[in-house]
Amino acid sequence: MAIASLTLPIFFSAIFVHLLTLSIAQKELRYSYCENRRGNFSAGSPYHDNLNRVLSSLSSDTENDHGFYNASFGENPDHVFARALCRGDVEPATCRSCISDTSNLRASVCPNQKEAILGYDECMVFYTNRSIFGVIETSPRLWLWNPVNASDPASLSATLRTLLDTSRMQAAAGDSLRKFAVNDAVASDFTRVFVLTECTPDLSEQQCLNCLDQIIEEQPDCCTGRTGGRVIAPSCNFRFENYRFYNITPV
The missing domain is CATH 3.30.430.20 (Gnk2 domain, C-X8-C-X2-C motif)
Structure with missing residues (x-):
């Protein structure tokens, strides 16, 4: 069973997600949250194209073996910033595969939100329409x-x-x-x-x-x-x- 995206009122600081036993092989995300307050985009729009390009670049970087990927593309108001973090003990090939699987499910889980966090046990992908490199981002928070x-x-x-x-x-x-x-x-x-x-x-x-x-x-x-x-x-x-x-x- 896939975990559905949760949308909670603004006064909640965390998102509650029940811990399920899923695997990457099942192609089901362990967790996801689509942030509606950051705005939406339309299919085929510049933001949509930039998002697809950025997410593809994260998992295709074969020269990076330390499990952290950071990329951005576009110009305001369609500039997309994204990062992916793999668990520190995960092998590089498994890491990139996890990021690719997560990115591929983005469209079905968070089809038009400009910001979302989603992932498996082995990796997390986060994207948004604001600069995030070197910035502490503690929201949204997911509880499992x-x-x-x-x-x-x-x-x-x-x-x-x-x-x-x-x-x-x-x-x-x-x-x-x-x-x-x-x-x-x-x-x-x-x-x-x-x-x-x-x-x-x-x-x-x-x-x-x-x-x-x-x-x-x-x-x-x-x-x-x-x-x-x-x-x-x-x-x-x-x-x-x-x-x-x-x-x-x-x-």
Whole structure:
């Protein structure tokens, strides 16, 4: 079952998306949000053509192996800015394939919105009609959670707070190619907790910390009592689970 795009009133700061088990092979997106407040475009318009050109360029850049792609094309008012970020442990070929699959589904999921965020577990694509390079983008934010309840929520939460604090600093300390960190620890109830944090590497160390701090603050509202969950923003994201969902070391 595909996840439908969600449109919430303007006073909501986050979009709530139930975590489903999908795969890229199914050609179904894990999450998507089409931002209607940024304006719309018509099929065949200059913005439409520029968007298709930019999205195609993201996945066709075979010289880039670090998993972050940034591109823009056109002139105002039809200038399109786009970025794609792959999870830091994903192989380059898988990364580009994920970005291509995501971009190919754009038309059916967000057919005429000038701004949208969509993706799979392995990659995220974000595009808009304003400059975004080197800018902290924490909206829209997507909340996803594991439907399974934790057996000892207090124990998991205590371990999770420590892991997220460590991982946020490690990710922010990354270089201009990758800002990504993974960690795990055993909670007091003997449940192992796995954590991932990531920023787009166009951010400075302090910008990455600021971005992660904003979304980590939402973890209690998003995912308290769950065995897993995540908050995704255009510039950063974090995820935790009670199983390893990433490769042991980044590529």
